[in-house]
Every structure is written in C-alpha cells, then in structure tokens.
Amino acid sequence: MRRTRILTAVLALAAGLLVGTPPALATSTAKVTLAADTYTWKNARIDGGGFVPGIVFNRSEKNLIYARTDIGGAYRWQEASKTWTPLLDPVGWNDWGHTGVVSLASDSADPNKVYAAVGTYTNSWDPGNGAVLRSADRGASWQKTDLPFKLGGNMPGRGMGERLAIDPNKDSVLYLGAPSGKGLWRSTDSGVTWSQVTGFPDPGNYQQDPSDSTGYASDNQGIVWVTFDESTGTSGSATKTIYVGVADKDNAVYRSTDAGATWQRVAGQPTGYLPHRGVLDAKNGILYIAYSDKGGPYDGGKGQLWRYATATGTWTNISPVAEADTYYGFSGLTVDRQHPSTLMATAYSSWWPDTQIFRSTDSGATWTKAWDYSSYPNRSNRYTVDVSTSPWLTFGANPSPPEQTPKLGWMTESLEIDPFNSSRMMYGTGATLYGTENLDNWDSGGQFTVKPMVQGLEETAVNDLAAPPSGGAQLFSALGDIGGFRHTDLTKVPSMMYTSPTFTTTTSLDFAETNPNTVVRVGNLDSGPHIAFSTDNGANWFAGTDPSGVSGGGTVAAAADGSRFVWSPAGTGVQYTTGFGSSWSASSGIPSGAVVESDRVDPKTFYGFKSGKFYVSTDGGATFTASSATGLPSGGSVRFKALPGTKGDVWLAGGATDGAYGLWHSTDSGASFTKLGGVDQADTIGFGKAASGASYQTLYSSAKIGGVRGIFRSTDKGATWTRINDDAHQWGWTGAAITGDPRVYGRVYVSTNGRGVIYGDTSDTGGGDGGGGGTDPTPTPTGACMVTYKITNQWSGGFQADVQLANTGSTAWTGWSLGWSFADGQKITQLWNADYTQSGTAVTAKNLNWNANVAAGSSVSFGFTGSWTGSNPKPTSFRLGDQTCTVA
Numbered sequence: 047m048r049r050t051r052i053l054t055a056v057l058a059l060a061a062g063l064l065v066g067t068p069p070a071l072a073t074s075t076a077k078v079t080l081a082a083d084t085y086t087w088k089n090a091r092i093d094g095g096g097f098v099p100g101i102v103f104n105r106s107e108k109n110l111i112y113a114r115t116d117i118g119g120a121y122r123w124q125e126a127s128k129t130w131t132p133l134l135d136p137v138g139w140n141d142w143g144h145t146g147v148v149s150l151a152s153d154s155a156d157p158n159k160v161y162a163a164v165g166t167y168t169n170s171w172d173p174g175n176g177a178v179l180r181s182a183d184r185g186a187s188w189q190k191t192d193l194p195f196k197l198g199g200n201m202p203g204r205g206m207g208e209r210l211a212i213d214p215n216k217d218s219v220l221y222l223g224a225p226s227g228k229g230l231w232r233s234t235d236s237g238v239t240w241s242q243v244t245g246f247p248d249p250g251n252y253q254q255d256p257s258d259s260t261g262y263a264s265d266n267q268g269i270v271w272v273t274f275d276e277s278t279g280t281s282g283s284a285t286k287t288i289y290v291g292v293a294d295k296d297n298a299v300y301r302s303t304d305a306g307a308t309w310q311r312v313a314g315q316p317t318g319y320l321p322h323r324g325v326l327d328a329k330n331g332i333l334y335i336a337y338s339d340k341g342g343p344y345d346g347g348k349g350q351l352w353r354y355a356t357a358t359g360t361w362t363n364i365s366p367v368a369e370a371d372t373y374y375g376f377s378g379l380t381v382d383r384q385h386p387s388t389l390m391a392t393a394y395s396s397w398w399p400d401t402q403i404f405r406s407t408d409s410g411a412t413w414t415k416a417w418d419y420s421s422y423p424n425r426s427n428r429y430t431v432d433v434s435t436s437p438w439l440t441f442g443a444n445p446s447p448p449e450q451t452p453k454l455g456w457m458t459e460s461l462e463i464d465p466f467n468s469s470r471m472m473y474g475t476g477a478t479l480y481g482t483e484n485l486d487n488w489d490s491g492g493q494f495t496v497k498p499m500v501q502g503l504e505e506t507a508v509n510d511l512a513a514p515p516s517g518g519a520q521l522f523s524a525l526g527d528i529g530g531f532r533h534t535d536l537t538k539v540p541s542m543m544y545t546s547p548t549f550t551t552t553t554s555l556d557f558a559e560t561n562p563n564t565v566v567r568v569g570n571l572d573s574g575p576h577i578a579f580s581t582d583n584g585a586n587w588f589a590g591t592d593p594s595g596v597s598g599g600g601t602v603a604a605a606a607d608g609s610r611f612v613w614s615p616a617g618t619g620v621q622y623t624t625g626f627g628s629s630w631s632a633s634s635g636i637p638s639g640a641v642v643e644s645d646r647v648d649p650k651t652f653y654g655f656k657s658g659k660f661y662v663s664t665d666g667g668a669t670f671t672a673s674s675a676t677g678l679p680s681g682g683s684v685r686f687k688a689l690p691g692t693k694g695d696v697w698l699a700g701g702a703t704d705g706a707y708g709l710w711h712s713t714d715s716g717a718s719f720t721k722l723g724g725v726d727q728a729d730t731i732g733f734g735k736a737a738s739g740a741s742y743q744t745l746y747s748s749a750k751i752g753g754v755r756g757i758f759r760s761t762d763k764g765a766t767w768t769r770i771n772d773d774a775h776q777w778g779w780t781g782a783a784i785t786g787d788p789r790v791y792g793r794v795y796v797s798t799n800g801r802g803v804i805y806g807d808t809s810d811t812g813g814g815d816g817g818g819g820g821t822d823p824t825p826t827p828t829g830a831c832m833v834t835y836k837i838t839n840q841w842s843g844g845f846q847a848d849v850q851l852a853n854t855g856s857t858a859w860t861g862w863s864l865g866w867s868f869a870d871g872q873k874i875t876q877l878w879n880a881d882y883t884q885s886g887t888a889v890t891a892k893n894l895n896w897n898a899n900v901a902a903g904s905s906v907s908f909g910f911t912g913s914w915t916g917s918n919p920k921p922t923s924f925r926l927g928d929q930t931c932t933v934a
Contacts, residue, residue: 133186151212161179161181249268323391513734557604568599645715835934879894
C-alpha cells in the first residue's frame with residue numbers, strides 16, 4: 047500500500063543546510079540564559095506506522111530480540127510487557143542520519159553485546175558518513191566508530207541482510223557489507239576499528255535505476271549479507287567458512303574457507319537474481335537463499351528459492367511455485383532452529399492481492415501457503431488477523447475479493463521464527479510488526495492468529511502538529527505514509543487515520559483558532575483531491591475540490607473563525623476560498639510555493655513567507671503585499687506561526703548555517719521583525735499555555751541556544767530559555783514542527799523524522815524559567831525528600847535504573863547530593879544527568895550545573911546502567927546531605 051518512503055522532512059532539512067541567507071538587521075539585546083527542567087517523555091501512541099526491514103533473535107538467550115527500522119532507530123523487546131524499548135533516542139541533531147539502521151547484530155557468545163550499522167542515505171541527502179555503534183549493555187548506552195563511507199538505512203535494498211554479522215566462534219570478529227562499491231569490511235576488536243577486506247573480489251554492481259541523477263536509486267546496493275558456518279570453527283577460533291551475498295546477478299554468492307583470507311565465487315550458483323537473504327542450517331549443512339530479480343523492498347517481479355548443500359556443493363531449486371507463476375521476489379527467509387528442516391519465506395513484493403508466506407517442513411521439498419484460492423476470487427486462509435490493538439491497520443478499506451482487510455502485509459522482507467519457541471514467529475511489514483504465538487497450528491490444520499506485536503515501536507515521520515484549545519481532540523498530526531491521526535487520548539492508539547479522503551502523506555493542517563471544530567488538512571494522493579475539511583473537530587472529514595494544477599499538499603491555513611482558507615499547494619500558485627473549497631481563486635502578490643499561515647485573531651489576515659520575504663494579506667487571502675522587513679532567512683527551511691489571542695503577533699524560525707539563522711519576532715503583522723539575541727539557531731516555534739503568573743504564552747522551539755542543541759521552553763517571551771530535553775532524549779532531527787498544549791502548562795509535542803510524535807510533561811508545576819548556568823553551587827538542601835528507585839531493565843550481569851529525587855519540603859534546593867549503598871556489590875558503569883562517585887558499595891550522585899535548583903514540590907531525575915552478580919536488590923535507604931529520604 048505504501049510504495050515509497052516519504053522524504054519531505056529530509057529534503058527540507060537538506061535545503062536548510064545548504065541555502066545561504068543575508069545577515070539579520072534588527073536584533074534583540076535581551077539576555078538569554080539557560081536553565082533546566084525535568085521532563086517525562088513519551089510517544090503519542092500510534093504503534094508502528096513504518097517499515098520494519100530487520101528482526102534479530104539472539105541465538106543463545108530466550109526473549110532477547112531486536113528490531114531495526116529504516117529511519118526510526120532500533121528497538122529491544124521486553125518480554126514481560128510485550129513491548130519494544132527504543133535504543134537510539136540519544137542520537138543528536140548533527141548525527142540525525144544515524145537513526146537509519148541498515149543492520150543489527152546480537153552477540154550470542156555475550157548477549158549483553160549488540161551492534162548497529164547506522165546511516166540513512168548514501169547520496170547527498172545525508173551529509174554525514176555511516177557508523178557502527180556498539181553496546182555492552184543491550185543498547186542502553188553506545189560507543190561509536192565512524193566509517194569512511196555512507197550507509198543507507200532508507201535506501202533501495204534495505205530489506206536485504208543482515209549486512210552486519212558476528213563470528214559465532216570468535217565474537218571479537220565482525221563483518222560488514224558496504225554499499226556504493228565500498229566492499230566488505232572487517233573488525234577484529236569487537237567493532238572498535240574496521241578495515242576493508244582487500245581480498246574480497248566483488249563490491250556488487252546492481253543499481254535500481256542507473257539514470258537517477260539524485261543518487262538515490264542509482265547507488266550500487268553492494269554487499270547485502272554475511273553468514274557463518276559455525277560448524278567450521280571452535281570456540282575462541284575464527285570460523286573458517288563464511289558466505290557473503292552480493293548485489294550482482296551473475297555472481298551473487300561468495301565463500302571463504304580460511305576465515306576470510308581468500309574468497310571464491312560459489313560454483314554452480316543460479317544467476318539472474320539478487321540474493322535477498324541467506325540463512326545457514328549448520329546442523330544439516332544447508333545454506334538457503336531467497337532470490338529476487340530486484341533489490342526491493344517495493345519492487346520485484348520474479349524470484350526463486352534455492353538450497354545449497356555445503357558438503358557436496360549441490361544446488362537445488364526449492365521454489366514453492368514455478369518461476370513463470372511468480373510476480374514477486376522472495377525474501378523473509380528463516381529456519382526453525384528447533385526443527386531445522388522447517389523453513390519459511392515470503393513473497394515480499396506481492397502487493398496485490400496480499401503478501402504470501404510459504405512454509406516447508408522438509409527442507410523445501412514441499413510447501414504450503416498462508417492462503418490460497420478456494421474458488422477465485424475467494425480465499426482460504428490458514429490464519430486470522432486480529433488488529434484490535436491497532437485498528438487503523440485496516441486503513442478504513444472495504445476491498446473486493448480477493449483483497450482482504452487488514453492485509454497480511456506488504457514489503458515483508460523480515461520474518462523470523464523464535465529459535466527457542468517454534469510457535470512464535472514475527473515479521474515486519476511496511477506499516478507494522480506482526481507476530482503469532484501459535485504458529486504450530488499451521489501444520490496441524492488449524493488457523494494461527496496474527497496480531498500486531500509493535501507496541502512501543504513508533505516509526506512515523508511527522509510533518510505538522512496542531513493542538514486545539516478546545517474540543518475532544520488533544521492533538522492533530524500530519525504524518526508521512528499513513529496520513530495522520532486525531533488523538534483524543536495520547537496513551538491510546540486511535541481507531542483510524544484520517545479518511546475521506548485518506549492521504550498517503552499529510553503535509554500540513556490547521557484549525558480555526560476561535561472555532562476549533564473547523565479543521566483543514568492537505569496532502570498527497572496518487573489520484574483524488576488533495577484537501578479535506580472537518581466541521582466536528584476532526585472526527586469526520588469530507589473532501590474539498592482542487593484548483594487546477596495541484597500535484598501535492600503544500601501548506602494550508604484556516605481563518606481564525608473558519609470562514610475562509612488560504613492554500614499554497616504543490617503544482618500551482620497560492621489560492622484562497624470562502625467556505626469549504628468548492629471553488630478557488632488565485633491569490634495575487636505572493637509567489638507560488640510560499641508557506642502560508644493565518645492570524646489567530648483577525649479572520650481576514652493571512653501571512654506568507656518565501657525566500658527571505660514576508661507577505662501579508664488583509665482581505666482574506668485575495669491579495670498579498672510584501673513586507674519591508676529585511677534580514678530574514680532566504681532559504682526554504684523556515685517555519686512561522688501567529689500567536690493565539692493577539693492580532694499581528696508573529697514568530698519566525700529558520701535559516702541555514704551559512705546565512706541568517708535564528709528566531710525572529712514581530713508585533714506589527716510582519717511589517718518589522720526583531721531577531722532574538724542568544725538564540726544561535728531555531729528551526730521550529732510553537733505556543734502553549736502560559737506559566738502561572740506569566741503574561742505571555744509559553745514558547746517552545748527546537749533550537750540551538752547558548753551553544754547547546756535541544757528542545758527549549760521560554761515563559762518570558764524569549765528573555766530566558768530552559769532546555770527541557772537531555773542528551774538521552776534527542777531523537778535525531780526534530781525540525782519539522784513543535785507545539786505546546788494550550789490546555790496543559792508545560793506539555794509540548796515534538797515532531798521527529800521516524801520516531802513518531804513525542805510529547806513531554808514537566809515536573810515544574812510552578813512554571814517560570816530563568817537562572818541556571820554559573821558555577822556548581824554547594825549542595826545545601828533542607829527539608830524533606832523522597833526517592834523513587836526503579837529498575838527499568840535487567841539482564842544477565844547488567845541492569846538499568848532510573849532515580850527520581852523529589853523535594854517534598856517547603857524550601858527550594860540550590861544544590862543536592864544523594865547517597866546510598868548497594869547491598870550486593872552492584873557497580874555503576876555509566877550515569878547520566880548527574881555526577882557520581884562510587885567507593886565500594888557507597889554511591890554519591892551530585893547535581894550538575896543545570897539541574898542544581900529544585901523548587902519545593904518539584905523533582906529531579908537521573909539514570910544509570912550497572913553490573914551485578916548474585917542478585918540485584920534495590921537500595922533501602924537514601925540520604926540527602928544529613929536528611930534521610932522517604933523511599934517510594
């Protein structure tokens with residue numbers, strides 16, 4: 047259903063980085079200081095929403111499972127809660143490309159170790175090189191080795207793999223298959239350093255589209271998987287036989303029998319296909335390979351499955367259907383490690399009427415299908431699908447047979463049988479991660495149940511956000527690939543994305559400030575209207591009519607009272623209408639492609655911006671006049687908003703590093719702007735409920751202030767700022783949209799490019815920013831305190847814990863120092879958001895400069911990872927200076 051990943055946010059970022067701008071003229075001299083606040087961060091639940099190209103089960107420890115996404119990071123499974131924990135939220139703004147994960151490897155010799163090969167694009171869209179991340183605590187913390195080439199977590203061919211592999215006999219040895227003709231790489235020191243395997247003969251040659259001038263589809267997809275024959279080594283010695291899959295239709299599989307010293311093309315192999323997956327059954331001496339004529343994950347018209355006997359060199363075609371009857375390629379290959387003669391594969395590129403899953407219990411001699419025709423177009427399914435936890439997976443569709451809803455999937459490149467439980471299987475699709483826990487029903491003639499196993503894995507790219515001041519909706523989101531949602535409860539998955547019409551991607555949305563029942567959204571659709579309206583706060587929608595020439599959503603603005611709309615679509619110039627878009631007229635005085643917004647008080651005033659010029663209309667969008675304001679950013683990566691409740695109050699954020707970049711404020715409808723001093727860079731601006739006693743609404747921005755990149759809040763019109771996220775919560779690129787909540791002080795909604803909608807709530811109930819910085823004050827806390835100590839994750843020999851220290855007294859602290867003792871020799875290995883010392887069992891955690899001040903009734907939090915042996919009891923006593931704290 048979703049054939050292309052949406053690149054809007056990435057392209058906007060690229061534009062923001064590359065376009066130069068003139069210097070600003072007017073600058074505010076307000077002093078900007080940094081303070082800190084303790085925020086709790088969560089996702090507005092959508093559950094899934096994107097492509098899951100890889101699922102990795104550890105081979106030696108039950109329930110240790112990882113999943114990788116193409117733009118949204120990596121996750122670890124939590125068996126107790128049946129949820130996923132994100133692992134790459136610490137990836138920061140400058141390394142945003144490292145949220146794309148091209149491969150994962152979990153160490154079976156030491157299950158605490160996990161590796162990720164990261165990088166989003168191999169062309170110019172991603173300015174940075176790839177990296178290999180390594181973790182000794184299951185992804186709770188990472189160390190990074192930068193590579194001298196790029197990796198493509200969101201490039202064509204990303205469903206093939208795994209490209210990163212650990213030698214099962216000597217886990218200090220790893221291999222990485224590179225794209226772009228960079229060859230095969232090896233590390234012999236557990237991923238710390240890497241060097242090219244100079245003797246490997248074939249860097250690949252397959253390009254999806256050699257004529258693509260962007261470099262996206264024309265990149266050489268390179269080396270696509272590495273697998274070891276563990277039977278050819280002993281513990282502590284490098285495995286001798288290694289197989290490598292290459293994106294080369296004539297030379298797809300290579301082998302080394304001397305631990306990677308020399309390599310040969312495997313004789314007798316099939317040609318004309320690309321090897322998507324290679325899985326080796328060392329017990330029976332069989333290498334299985336799934337082939338497709340294209341690199342995927344969308345395309346593929348023909349395919350085959352083959353079996354290679356490692357002892358005799360015999361190749362056997364075990365395809366479940368004749369090549370002439372395929373209209374898809376094969377992938378999703380897996381072997382049941384409990385019963386190695388059982389294997390499964392997918393028809394990953396079968397879009398219509400559905401994907402197909404194949405299963406064999408005799409090493410590929412015979413096969414059965416997940417579904418077949420009883421009498422065309424009717425189908426007989428071996429499975430049932432229960433999407434009650436993610437009901438939007440029906441996409442609101444009502445298809446005719448042989449299509450069904452919800453679909454079994456599409457882009458099904460990853461499918462894995464649990465190596466410890468033959469009844470559990472998981473597989474990724476283009477929209478979710480499905481699984482079953484009664485797979486054994488397949489062979490017994492019953493039906494197995496497929497359900498989303500995706501809670502906690504949030505993988506949407508966010509283009510716009512809006513939080514209305516009233517009505518049942520808490521939040522409206524504009525998303526890539528699945529359109530967007532109306533959240534009435536942030537902790538629950540909405541029943542359906544926007545429908546009537548259902549856009550593939552929503553690019554912009556708005557509500558009428560004084561009548562939030564009126565909502566408008568615009569987006570992309572292969573055929574049909576590109577604009578939709580709601581008159582009941584987004585609960586129901588109806589399509590508008592496109593003016594001539596529209597090819598995409600662009601941006602849209604609703605008048606303050608909902609009486610009219612201004613639309614700047616792709617494909618034609620800015621348009622305006624009264625009513626709900628039954629007819630449109632061209633606006634004059636404003637260039638096509640301008641970003642448009644509305645004044646939040648005057649229903650006839652609209653604003654626009656493009657290429658350093660600000661435009662104003664006072665006649666409902668019919669005519670615009672260019673403002674005389676100068677010094678604004680000239681690039682396209684600019685976002686601006688008008689303040690609710692005050693006519694003509696406009697804030698503008700954006701720019702580029704080689705020109706004007708920052709935050710500007712106008713109080714005269716854009717006739718003039720003042721640049722805020724101290725704000726080095728700003729990419730978004732949003733408003734939320736004012737702090738207690740404040741006379742101005744709270745500002746929020748994804749910005750760089752005081753040399754620090756982060757999510758910032760100001761309660762005093764930008765005079766002072768609080769960084770409200772921390773280094774553990776960065777989410778890569780957050781430059782598309784931000785908004786506060788007009789009903790809840792301190793709540794902020796943050797867009798990400800692949801980690802969904804993040805929202806944060808503050809522990810600062812008093813409201814008000816300021817202070818911070820300076821020297822580390824002497825901790826002199828007085829009054830009562832309470833400590834909440836939570837072990838958030840635990841594994842063999844290691845654990846992660848969060849500590850919250852609350853000031854339950856009546857006097858503010860100007861510094862703090864919390865001490866406790868471990869009861870069983872636990873050792874802290876890494877601690878964040880505090881300084882610490884440990885002597886024997888005694889630990890002292892002390893404030894940093896930015897979180898020294900803790901108001902009465904407020905709290906501060908820090909976290910750490912540690913090691914344990916024997917047992918891991920929680921500390922029973924905590925002291926703050928000479929005070930004994932209550933333990934929650």
